[in-house]
Amino acid sequence: MSKYIRAKITENAPVNKGHNLLVLSPDNIQQHPLPGQFYMIGTDFSYDPLLKRPFSIFREASGELQFLYRIKGKGTERMKEMKKGDTVNLLGPLGNGYPIPGKNLTPVLIAGGIGIASLFPLAEKLSGNVHLFYGARTKNELLMLNELKGLLRKELIISTDDGSEGRKGTVIDALNVFLTSNSHPPQADSTSNFLLYACGPSPMLEAVSKFAAEKGIKGYISMEENMACGVGACLGCTVKTKKGYKRVCKEGPVFSAEEIVWT
Amino acid sequence: MSKYIRAKITENAPVNKGHNLLVLSPDNIQQHPLPGQFYMIGTDFSYDPLLKRPFSIFREASGELQFLYRIKGKGTERMKEMKKGDTVNLLGPLGNGYPIPGKNLTPVLIAGGIGIASLFPLAEKLSGNVHLFYGARTKNELLMLNELKGLLRKELIISTDDGSEGRKGTVIDALNVFLTSNSHPPQADSTSNFLLYACGPSPMLEAVSKFAAEKGIKGYISMEENMACGVGACLGCTVKTKKGYKRVCKEGPVFSAEEIVWT
Amino acid sequence: MDLTVNIGKLKLKNPVMTASGTFGYGEEYSEFVDLNKLGAIVVKGLSLLPREGNPPPRVVETPAGMLNAIGLQNIGIENFIREKLPFLRQFDTSVIVNFFGDSIDEYAKAAERLSAVDGIHGLEMNISCPNKEANWSIFGTDPKVTFEVVSAVRKVTDITLIVKLSPNVTDIALMAKVAEDAGADAVSLINTITGMAIDIKTKRPRLGNITGGLSGPAIKPIAVRMVYETFKAVKIPVIGMGGIMNSSDAIEFMLAGATAVAVGTANFVNPSTTIDIINGIESFMVENSITDVKELTGGIKI
Amino acid sequence: MDLTVNIGKLKLKNPVMTASGTFGYGEEYSEFVDLNKLGAIVVKGLSLLPREGNPPPRVVETPAGMLNAIGLQNIGIENFIREKLPFLRQFDTSVIVNFFGDSIDEYAKAAERLSAVDGIHGLEMNISCPNKEANWSIFGTDPKVTFEVVSAVRKVTDITLIVKLSPNVTDIALMAKVAEDAGADAVSLINTITGMAIDIKTKRPRLGNITGGLSGPAIKPIAVRMVYETFKAVKIPVIGMGGIMNSSDAIEFMLAGATAVAVGTANFVNPSTTIDIINGIESFMVENSITDVKELTGGIKI
Numbered sequence A, B: 001m002s003k004y005i006r007a008k009i010t011e012n013a014p015v016n017k018g019h020n021l022l023v024l025s026p027d028n029i030q031q032h033p034l035p036g037q038f039y040m041i042g043t044d045f046s047y048d049p050l051l052k053r054p055f056s057i058f059r060e061a062s063g064e065l066q067f068l069y070r071i072k073g074k075g076t077e078r079m080k081e082m083k084k085g086d087t088v089n090l091l092g093p094l095g096n097g098y099p100i101p102g103k104n105l106t107p108v109l110i111a112g113g114i115g116i117a118s119l120f121p122l123a124e125k126l127s128g129n130v131h132l133f134y135g136a137r138t139k140n141e142l143l144m145l146n147e148l149k150g151l152l153r154k155e156l157i158i159s160t161d162d163g164s165e166g167r168k169g170t171v172i173d174a175l176n177v178f179l180t181s182n183s184h185p186p187q188a189d190s191t192s193n194f195l196l197y198a199c200g201p202s203p204m205l206e207a208v209s210k211f212a213a214e215k216g217i218k219g220y221i222s223m224e225e226n227m228a229c230g231v232g233a234c235l236g237c238t239v240k241t242k243k244g245y246k247r248v249c250k251e252g253p254v255f256s257a258e259e260i261v262w263t
Numbered sequence C, D: 001m002d003l004t005v006n007i008g009k010l011k012l013k014n015p016v017m018t019a020s021g022t023f024g025y026g027e028e029y030s031e032f033v034d035l036n037k038l039g040a041i042v043v044k045g046l047s048l049l050p051r052e053g054n055p056p057p058r059v060v061e062t063p064a065g066m067l068n069a070i071g072l073q074n075i076g077i078e079n080f081i082r083e084k085l086p087f088l089r090q091f092d093t094s095v096i097v098n099f100f101g102d103s104i105d106e107y108a109k110a111a112e113r114l115s116a117v118d119g120i121h122g123l124e125m126n127i128s129c130p131n132k133e134a135n136w137s138i139f140g141t142d143p144k145v146t147f148e149v150v151s152a153v154r155k156v157t158d159i160t161l162i163v164k165l166s167p168n169v170t171d172i173a174l175m176a177k178v179a180e181d182a183g184a185d186a187v188s189l190i191n192t193i194t195g196m197a198i199d200i201k202t203k204r205p206r207l208g209n210i211t212g213g214l215s216g217p218a219i220k221p222i223a224v225r226m227v228y229e230t231f232k233a234v235k236i237p238v239i240g241m242g243g244i245m246n247s248s249d250a251i252e253f254m255l256a257g258a259t260a261v262a263v264g265t266a267n268f269v270n271p272s273t274t275i276d277i278i279n280g281i282e283s284f285m286v287e288n289s290i291t292d293v294k295e296l297t298g299g300i301k302i
């Protein structure tokens, strides 16, 4: 089973302003990805863009791989141009996915922006038995809300920076309220029975980590760094941890929140 | 009237193996091109390919610009990928077209391969009153034969290197037979009343030039060189002439056959 | 909003110039660009006598770049003054003449002649040229020779003198310092980086001259680094170039230390690049509440 | 068909190697590439003691290239021998260890230690490193220092010694000659070219280390030129690299004078590039009736 895959695009359509869903049908047999793992996707058209870009697996369904991506720069602009029937190359699944919570722990998922792409399959795997905090800058940047509502068996707590949907403020504010106030009594759980899973922009991850440390809750965070190889060979994607630099692509992207040294 | 034009693709389809017809609908008013003039066309997607590529005007019809191109390397590969509705940038019309023959002269057009793209509009402008020698490596590389047959009022003499269509051999062989033997008596014209127009690969142009010199016939040839700017600024596209280096994009692409120094 | 910048005695209306050799003698692009809007026009390199240049092919594309081996073809200083300068005099923009020679003496003679002409506002001396007195080694790769040739030119001209540095050196900051010490009013960099390409089918070099100069986006990271190193080493203004395609690139060079920028290869890709960049810099200044473009120079945060 | 090439005492089964730092310690790509097929595996640069490397971001893409500032992070020679080498010993391919030091003494110690180990077939010394004894200037940019450090290493090792040259110099052929005179069995080039990129929104360098090394197709024309210049200057084999993406590129380097080639950045784009290149070279030889790959070296027609 190769990790170097050629795949045909079966869908590449906007799901929201500036965000696309890419559905790929791999040519060759491949490993099944776990939630939190990622693929390096290359459009290989020319040498500019040159490198593959990392994207979390969003869903695997009927042999197809789905990715949710935000159009950001050169690479994703190019990706957006690709049409049904075009071919892409990908490497994956890569890295370590989210560890599955023990039975006595209640998973709390915290997604910032496009971070939802990597937490969605975790929620799915956990049969929707998760609390999901989902924040974005504005209503238009919230993705897959219907799918999430259908999936979740616990609460979906939305926040937007501008208050255009859900609570106004950051996911951290919302999480804070949830975990400290009584307004959301976490049913049978006590705070220390929560297990946090976070994916989103770096300042959010830092806040989640600090928060978890303060409350004495364990947490996993999915880190982001620029990548060149995606397979641990170039040492390009390291983050500082208490045990020195570690590679996001190989030792991560999911790290224990307490491992990371924030600078 | 600007020469820097944005245009929408209204058609970009194969006309034959490895050859496309590109039809562009310019956004802004533009100058009308003359047969033999060219445009620099850029797909502007990324920096690789970087430079625009030169293409002769094939036809201008109902405000649209048509180009006939051979898929050769990176630039034309990229061009082939462009779809209806996509935008391209172009500069043009550039360079000098074919001089129109005086009344007492019989135009003889000699096209090698994709060279037909630049001679077609000349034949059209001369209402088909031309002899056309059209050569290609093989049958499959002969383009627009039906259109040519409809257009021409004189003979269309086809040759292919492999003899798969028309005479076997080069256009030069065919031309030689035509001009020297009696098998094709040039109606009322005497040899010196012919005026040659040639566009094709460099060895063909050289042969035409030598031929014209030997027979004492005047000829115009459309030269090719790698181009960067297309407007005379970079001095990148020069060819050696009896009066020193001249720019294909500015003093050409059409030159008097006797002007060129072949090396 | 103040877009003006000072280069020696010259005050440019904005920091955007054309790079020598990519904009002809100005007139070639006048159909596409309102020349009055440019900070300066830098013309194709001139020598005392006309030059024929190299055999074709002279240009070839490479990944995100191009190689050129024009071979310094030019019409010569006298023809320029007679045939091309009158056209340029019509415009309200600074005209900078790029020039070169085969020997120190030729450099000095060229500079002297050009300084005496109305309508030439500044000189840019290209020192990436072979020196016939030193076995055709490149002037601009030897600090001693660079000092000599710049000093010789400085002696004969009072108008703004820009020295255009070769990037094919171990220590660009040193070369800039040498030019400064020899009296340059500014340095411009980078000139093209020597490169080459071979056609594997024919086994022949893709350029008639075998090697050529690499330009375009491919070299931008190298150029930005050299501008940064040079800015830290000299007090005179630095004019940055090498792969500038848009206003973001231009601002990047200014943050690295450039007082002005020049646009080269990008003109070929989009003839209105210079104008787009001027507009883009203005918008950037508005968005970032910058009132004087000079604030950008060296604005990198380390 | 003979694909073998000789580099010093080493006979490689084919001329395609991996470039140091882009292929980890071999195992990272073993899922993607049959390591037995490679001419040689060149591992990430090692030093006597482990190194932490630079703060992130460490890589950033540029037009047709990338900048890296890994900062020579590595696990140190002893850990390599203990943890990584046993894996590599399983394969029937040459293992070349890239190494470096902070001082001449460190280089010599590292070379001595590595030469004594079973399963290491060749050494590549990276001299694009800062010299702590000379104010952190780069070893490989000063001919005198290059001569000294290569000589010191040559004294302590008998196995094949490749000197990897820095392209950030005025005269690469001179540096190659110096390495040859100091006893190198081969030279490899080019290492990355120093570059930099700035984020205009934050005004900060895009790399944690401010500057980094440019690699990828963008630098290929420069690399080919340097290989060509070096080939003409030395008698020892030249290993060519810099932007090789496919077999045409590899053949281009060989025509310019390379005896073998190394694939770096391309591994990131397509992990099977090395294998594709080996196959591509074979096809090219068949099409052109070439029976010995060594015929390609220096085959350019001028």
Ligand SMILES: Cc1cc2nc3c(=O)[nH]c(=O)nc-3n(C[C@H](O)[C@H](O)[C@H](O)COP(=O)(O)OP(=O)(O)OC[C@H]3O[C@@H](n4cnc5c(N)ncnc54)[C@H](O)[C@@H]3O)c2cc1C
Pocket (backbone or CB within 6 Å): A038, A049, A051, A052, A053, A054, A055, A056, A057, A067, A068, A069, A070, A071, A072, A073, A074, A075, A076, A077, A114, A117, A118, A223, A224, A225, A226, A227, A228, A248, A253, D061
């Ligand atoms: C493990 C992981 C999983 C990710 N999952 C997703 C996802 O599911 N959906 C999604 O939309 N985004 C995801 N991202 C982010 C995504 O990779 C970047 O948005 C994308 O690389 C931007 O590329 P660009 O060319 O469009 O932007 P550019 O303008 O080229 O770059 C924008 C920024 O992206 C960063 N970048 C550029 N190249 C790379 C690279 N090769 N690797 C990493 N960063 C780079 C640079 O820091 C740059 O500042 C993930 C990132 C990581 C590390």
Ligand SMILES: Cc1cc2nc3c(=O)[nH]c(=O)nc-3n(C[C@H](O)[C@H](O)[C@H](O)COP(=O)(O)OP(=O)(O)OC[C@H]3O[C@@H](n4cnc5c(N)ncnc54)[C@H](O)[C@@H]3O)c2cc1C
Pocket (backbone or CB within 6 Å): B038, B049, B051, B052, B053, B054, B055, B056, B057, B067, B068, B069, B070, B071, B072, B073, B074, B075, B076, B077, B114, B117, B118, B223, B224, B225, B226, B227, B228, B248, B253, C061
């Ligand atoms: C005045 C003129 C008119 C032309 N008209 C037509 C036409 O109507 N139809 C047609 O199919 N072709 C035409 N050509 C040829 C066409 O320009 C080339 O086939 C095209 O540039 C190849 O680009 P590429 O990127 O696909 O190939 P590449 O693989 O990039 O290059 C293939 C070859 O094309 C040449 N080349 C590359 N870039 C350029 C450039 N910017 N300018 C010129 N040559 C370059 C190089 O010599 C190279 O060896 C014309 C050329 C000229 C000069």
Ligand SMILES: Cc1cc2nc3c(=O)[nH]c(=O)nc-3n(C[C@H](O)[C@H](O)[C@H](O)COP(=O)(O)O)c2cc1C
Pocket (backbone or CB within 6 Å): B228, B234, B236, C019, C020, C021, C022, C044, C045, C046, C068, C070, C072, C098, C126, C164, C190, C191, C192, C214, C215, C216, C217, C219, C241, C242, C243, C244, C262, C263, C264, C265, C266
């Ligand atoms: C076709 C061409 C011709 C050039 N001619 C000259 C010249 O005559 N004198 C000179 O100093 N620089 C010359 N240059 C170098 C440019 O002025 C500029 O320094 C270089 O191209 C880098 O900028 P760019 O990447 O924006 O093109 C030339 C560059 C090109 C591409």
Ligand SMILES: Cc1cc2nc3c(=O)[nH]c(=O)nc-3n(C[C@H](O)[C@H](O)[C@H](O)COP(=O)(O)O)c2cc1C
Pocket (backbone or CB within 6 Å): A228, A234, A236, D019, D020, D021, D022, D044, D045, D046, D068, D070, D072, D098, D126, D164, D190, D191, D192, D214, D215, D216, D217, D219, D241, D242, D243, D244, D262, D263, D264, D265, D266
């Ligand atoms: C991420 C990365 C790490 C590198 N590390 C080393 C190294 O440790 N030692 C070394 O000599 N060269 C190192 N190099 C340079 C490469 O071996 C090679 O010389 C250079 O990248 C040019 O080849 P390329 O364009 O094919 O990548 C590194 C290059 C990259 C991209």
Ligand code: FES
Pocket (backbone or CB within 6 Å): A226, A227, A228, A229, A230, A231, A232, A233, A234, A235, A236, A237, A238, A247, A248, A249, A250
């Ligand atoms: S991206 Fe290369 S080590 Fe992680």
Ligand code: FES
Pocket (backbone or CB within 6 Å): B226, B227, B228, B229, B230, B231, B232, B233, B234, B235, B236, B237, B238, B247, B248, B249, B250
């Ligand atoms: S292409 Fe620039 S002068 Fe002709």
